[in-house]
Amino acid sequence: MSAKKDLSIGALGKLTGTKVETIRFYEQIAILPEPARTAGNYRVYGHDHVRRLTFVRRMRDLGFPLEAVRAMLDLADQPDRPCGEVDALVLDQLHEVERKIADLERLRDELSRLATQCRTGGRMADCRIIESLSPHGEDGRCCSSTRSG
Amino acid sequence: MSAKKDLSIGALGKLTGTKVETIRFYEQIAILPEPARTAGNYRVYGHDHVRRLTFVRRMRDLGFPLEAVRAMLDLADQPDRPCGEVDALVLDQLHEVERKIADLERLRDELSRLATQCRTGGRMADCRIIESLSPHGEDGRCCSSTRSG
DNA sequence: CTTGACCCTATAGTCACTTCAGGGTCGATG
DNA sequence: CATCGACCCTGAAGTGACTATAGGGTCAAG
Ligand SMILES: [Zn+2]
Ligand SMILES: [Zn+2]
Ligand SMILES: [Zn+2]
Ligand SMILES: [Zn+2]
Numbered sequence: 001m002s003a004k005k006d007l008s009i010g011a012l013g014k015l016t017g018t019k020v021e022t023i024r025f026y027e028q029i030a031i032l033p034e035p036a037r038t039a040g041n042y043r044v045y046g047h048d049h050v051r052r053l054t055f056v057r058r059m060r061d062l063g064f065p066l067e068a069v070r071a072m073l074d075l076a077d078q079p080d081r082p083c084g085e086v087d088a089l090v091l092d093q094l095h096e097v098e099r100k101i102a103d104l105e106r107l108r109d110e111l112s113r114l115a116t117q118c119r120t121g122g123r124m125a126d127c128r129i130i131e132s133l134s135p136h137g138e139d140g141r142c143c144s145s146t147r148s149g
Numbered sequence: 150m151s152a153k154k155d156l157s158i159g160a161l162g163k164l165t166g167t168k169v170e171t172i173r174f175y176e177q178i179a180i181l182p183e184p185a186r187t188a189g190n191y192r193v194y195g196h197d198h199v200r201r202l203t204f205v206r207r208m209r210d211l212g213f214p215l216e217a218v219r220a221m222l223d224l225a226d227q228p229d230r231p232c233g234e235v236d237a238l239v240l241d242q243l244h245e246v247e248r249k250i251a252d253l254e255r256l257r258d259e260l261s262r263l264a265t266q267c268r269t270g271g272r273m274a275d276c277r278i279i280e281s282l283s284p285h286g287e288d289g290r291c292c293s294s295t296r297s298g
Numbered sequence: 299c300t301t302g303a304c305c306c307t308a309t310a311g312t313c314a315c316t317t318c319a320g321g322g323t324c325g326a327t328g
Numbered sequence: 329c330a331t332c333g334a335c336c337c338t339g340a341a342g343t344g345a346c347t348a349t350a351g352g353g354t355c356a357a358g
Binding site (some may be wrong): 007060 | 345348353354355
Binding site for chain 2 (some may be wrong): 048051055058059062063072075076078079080081082083084086087090091093094097098100101104105107108110111112115116118119120121122123124125126127129130133134135140
């Protein structure tokens with residue numbers, strides 16, 4: 001008794017936490033197949049769309065790029081292939097996320113050092129933050145490197 | 150004796166670690182002022198450009214959006230204003246980075262859980278990863294929610 | 299019959315660049 | 329003098345993953 005409850009695009013969006021425009025966008029780039037239409041040209045979605053879109057959104061929420069989503073969808077449709085490729089995609093994404101975390105932690109440290117530089121409530125002319133971000137001192141010499149011995 | 154060593158766009162790029170196209174782009178959106186030109190219409194840069202571009206690149210490397218860079222450049226040009234706004238910009242960016250790190254750490258945990266699900270070397274049909282990403286079981290019932298009491 | 303929520307298409311905008319197409323300039327070499 | 333390669337020029341389009349806007353059509357309720 002699997003009820004075939006047809007869904008409008010808005011209903012599908014609510015069910016999957018996806019904006020209507022995003023669903024149409026996914027259709028345009030062939031992440032989602034074209035649905036049937038009503039007499040009034042409205043899109044009509046069914047169970048398979050819900051499943052597929054949910055899958056897509058979960059991967060996106062985990063930070064996978066759409067290209068990886070596409071690859072995963074292709075793989076998922078071929079039950080006889082080995083699943084090693086799927087595992088590899090997940091590991092790649094895990095490493096990517098770990099790399100991003102490391103990058104951001106370095107940034108965070110630099111920013112918090114920067115944030116403690118000033119705090120004087122003084123004027124821009126004395127701002128240590130601006131000074132820290134500038135190339136060198138305030139005098140006219142720097143890049144030209146014409147400081148002969 | 151501040152030597153006025155004029156620089157071509159390529160030389161400026163090398164000096165600041167910026168691609169030539171990016172420099173032209175910054176000029177286009179008025180992050181950098183239009184430089185002088187040679188008779189052959191080549192851009193010619195001097196010391197001030199080096200300083201300004203270095204400042205921009207440092208901020209970008211710290212993850213500030215160009216809008217914040219623009220704001221900071223505006224402030225830096227007004228020596229009499231209080232530097233509190235600068236401090237606030239840096240703190241905002243610090244919090245933004247901290248938020249991103251927290252988000253990514255959650256993702257990392259989910260991904261590493263996901264990554265340990267499978268590892269069977271089996272077939273797609275049995276892949277636990279695919280299963281974990283899918284909405285519910287394999288049977289035809291789910292979104293329709295027609296499971297009456 | 300009108301209101302308002304929803305839907306349609308096509309197009310442009312977002313961010314911070316990158317890439318491309320199609321040329322021009324300049325110093326060195328033959 | 330021709331020509332080669334490294335560099336430079338402009339303007340437009342492409343990237344990712346949507347988001348927004350303009351200008352309409354559909355449909356159930358009151
Ligand atoms: Zn300050
Ligand atoms: Zn300098
Ligand atoms: Zn698997
Ligand atoms: Zn379902």
